[in-house]
Amino acid sequence: MQPAVEHFWQQLEQHNGVALIEGERRLSYVELRHEVQARANHLKELGVRRVALAMDNGLQWALWDLALLRAGLVCVPLPGFFSPAQQQHVLDHAGIDCLLGAENELTRSSGFAPTAPGLLQRQQATVTEVPSGTRKITYTSGTTGQPKGVCLDAEAQLEVAASLWLASRSCDVQRHLCVLPLATLLENIAGLYAPLLAGASVELRPLAEIGLSGASGFEPLRLIGTLRASQPHSLILLPQLLLALVNAAEQGLSLPTSLRFIAVGGGRVAPQLLQRADKLGLPVFEGYGLSECASVVCLNTPQARRIGSVGQPLAHVELRLADDGEVLVRGPHMRGYLGEPPLVDDWLATGDLAHWENSFLILHGRKKHQFVTAYGRNVNPEWVEAELLQQTAIAQAWLHGEALAENVAVLVPRRADCSDAELDAAVATVNQSLPDYARAHHWLRAAQSFSAANGLATANGRLRRTALFNHYQPAIEAVQKPIQ
Numbered sequence: 283m284q285p286a287v288e289h290f291w292q293q294l295e296q297h298n299g300v301a302l303i304e305g306e307r308r309l310s311y312v313e314l315r316h317e318v319q320a321r322a323n324h325l326k327e328l329g330v331r332r333v334a335l336a337m338d339n340g341l342q343w344a345l346w347d348l349a350l351l352r353a354g355l356v357c358v359p360l361p362g363f364f365s366p367a368q369q370q371h372v373l374d375h376a377g378i379d380c381l382l383g384a385e386n387e388l389t390r391s392s393g394f395a396p397t398a399p400g401l402l403q404r405q406q407a408t409v410t411e412v413p414s415g416t417r418k419i420t421y422t423s424g425t426t427g428q429p430k431g432v433c434l435d436a437e438a439q440l441e442v443a444a445s446l447w448l449a450s451r452s453c454d455v456q457r458h459l460c461v462l463p464l465a466t467l468l469e470n471i472a473g474l475y476a477p478l479l480a481g482a483s484v485e486l487r488p489l490a491e492i493g494l495s496g497a498s499g500f501e502p503l504r505l506i507g508t509l510r511a512s513q514p515h516s517l518i519l520l521p522q523l524l525l526a527l528v529n530a531a532e533q534g535l536s537l538p539t540s541l542r543f544i545a546v547g548g549g550r551v552a553p554q555l556l557q558r559a560d561k562l563g564l565p566v567f568e569g570y571g572l573s574e575c576a577s578v579v580c581l582n583t584p585q586a587r588r589i590g591s592v593g594q595p596l597a598h599v600e601l602r603l604a605d606d607g608e609v610l611v612r613g614p615h616m617r618g619y620l621g622e623p624p625l626v627d628d629w630l631a632t633g634d635l636a637h638w639e640n641s642f643l644i645l646h647g648r649k650k651h652q653f654v655t656a657y658g659r660n661v662n663p664e665w666v667e668a669e670l671l672q673q674t675a676i677a678q679a680w681l682h683g684e685a686l687a688e689n690v691a692v693l694v695p696r697r698a699d700c701s702d703a704e705l706d707a708a709v710a711t712v713n714q715s716l717p718d719y720a721r722a723h724h725w726l727r728a729a730q731s732f733s734a735a736n737g738l739a740t741a742n743g744r745l746r747r748t749a750l751f752n753h754y755q756p757a758i759e760a761v762q763k764p765i766q
Contacts, residue, residue: 379409592643654685693726
């Protein structure tokens with residue numbers, strides 16, 4: 283067993299309270315350790331090597347994940363928000379020989395057969411070698427092509443979990459509610475491993491009870507009802523989930539007073555949204571990370587918080603900026619992408635642009651998303667898009683300005699009956715706070731939302747910018763010609 287896993291296990295042995303909660307069931311730390319060890323032994327007896335977790339949030343997901351960690355086997359979470367084609371790619375690309383979950387058309391067509399309730403196996407003829415020490419392969423949906431498998435060892439995952447525990451220790455979190463799918467690395471590490479290290483209770487509910495469905499379906503009222511029933515001390519939210527909660531609270535819906543630490547990440551958070559959350563008394567702390575670094579690398583905390591930044595580096599990492607402003611990270615990170623050469627450099631290039639302000643990291647956006655206007659101005663569209671999404675009339679926004687004299691925004695209205703005048707007023711409001719070169723000088727009303735179904739967004743909601751450009755290029759050219 284790896285030293286990191288042994289240390290993690292020893293930490294869990296020091297706790298005696300309730301570890302996991304699902305509905306009426308309470309699993310103590312003593313019962314957790316017993317259950318995990320029994321499952322780890324069973325997996326070893328089966329002789330499996332790479333195991334896919336294809337389950338909804340719940341006790342079973344958490345217990346099997348911990349058992350795979352304990353057994354030293356490769357765990358591959360299979361996100362429910364992936365399309366069937368993406369799930370098929372993960373099963374084949376990762377060489378899965380055991381799947382924990384329900385039998386369905388996908389598992390049958392992939393050659394899996396049930397050998398026990400909730401456990402399916404198959405014979406794999408050829409298997410791609412994983413980098414040495416790999417214990418989890420987490421697939422990132424990316425913005426183009428098939429998901430890539432990020433290979434992580436146990437030490438990287440658990441070092442991040444320990445850093446997060448220490449960073450939030452002053453909040454005395456005793457009950458965490460998992461809101462995001464456990465198949466996402468952020469919730470897996472920050473919402474399961476970190477609370478368990480702290481001896482807290484982790485409440486697990488099916489995603490439908492949280493209000494999440496598919497890749498982008500969300501019912502804010504359902505989440506608020508769950509929060510009131512659970513009374514958690516901590517949550518992890520995506521920016522769009524935080525926005526929905528803030529909108530609901532501003533409209534008079536009460537949120538639980540139990541909340542002590544709301545971490546938000548996964549995308550740029552507009553400072554205006556954090557200021558609105560502050561006025562409501564919500565303890566929101568923005569962070570930043572990436573799967574290649576085993577999730578979180580920077581985080582605002584009660585002791586060190588700066589709105590507009592993603593916080594300071596956590597204890598387990600070093601950060602520096604390249605000459606062009608790209609964030610470089612040294613510390614625990616992936617062993618490599620599955621099927622690609624292993625990493626050899628200690629410093630990992632993130633592809634994100636940033637600058638420092640008094641030891642706080644201020645992100646600008648993705649290096650590859652940056653465009654250059656006809657006047658030579660560099661613009662990171664994610665910044666402008668995040669500001670546009672603060673307007674209640676706008677549900678989705680994409681900004682384009684490559685080689686253009688004036689930028690063009692394509693907007694998805696929040697309501698079908700939203701008038702052009704409302705959208706125009708929303709854009710005008712945002713433009714007032716932006717420098718001229720970054721403004722949305724023109725806007726177009728989208729005929730449909732940006733989704734995985736139509737290829738204009740990934741399964742987790744990230745914009746597919748090339749696809750959007752190809753789709754809207756004629757309309758953009760009609761309102762603005764590039765300078766010759």
